[in-house]
Amino acid sequence: VQLVESGGGSVQAGGSLRLSCAAAGYAPRFYCMGWFRQAVGKEREPVAAIYSVSGSTHYRDSVKGRFTISRDNAANTVYLEMSSLKPEDTAIYYCAANSPGTCQVVTGSQGFERIHPEPNWGQGTQVTVS
DSSP: OOEEEEOOEEEOTTOOEEEEEEESSOOOOOSEEEEEEEOTTSOOEEEEEEETTTOOEEEBGGGTTTEEEEEETTTTEEEEEEOSOOGGGOEEEEEEEEOOTTOEEEEETTEEEEEESOOEEBOOEEEEEO
16 A cells, blocks of 8 residues: 655744645555654654544644644545644654554553554655744
8 A cells, every 4th residue: 555645845933734645546444544753863753643433533742732633534534734833843754554443553651652553654745844
């Protein structure tokens, strides 16, 4: 399954951006969908996740109150609305989605951790905040 992100770009601190992610071509329905990011020189970190059926959302503590994840089940698409952006939000943002109905959004002491089992990944979209 190939995932394609869009909506990245450059924005000033305090601004907003909306990222989108959809499958390129046919894909089974996604049940667990999420966003991760990786800044230069840093490890990839989780951002937010959503269960497509219930709409239940989970966030990393660092983005709570500023980012909102949502989905369009008919379009098998996940979105990430980002507001009050900070320079430290600069990173490549990756979409992740899993199809099995038994997939799980794993949380920990800092909120959203990962999606289990290993999801499909997009190629990433750059977000730069200055």
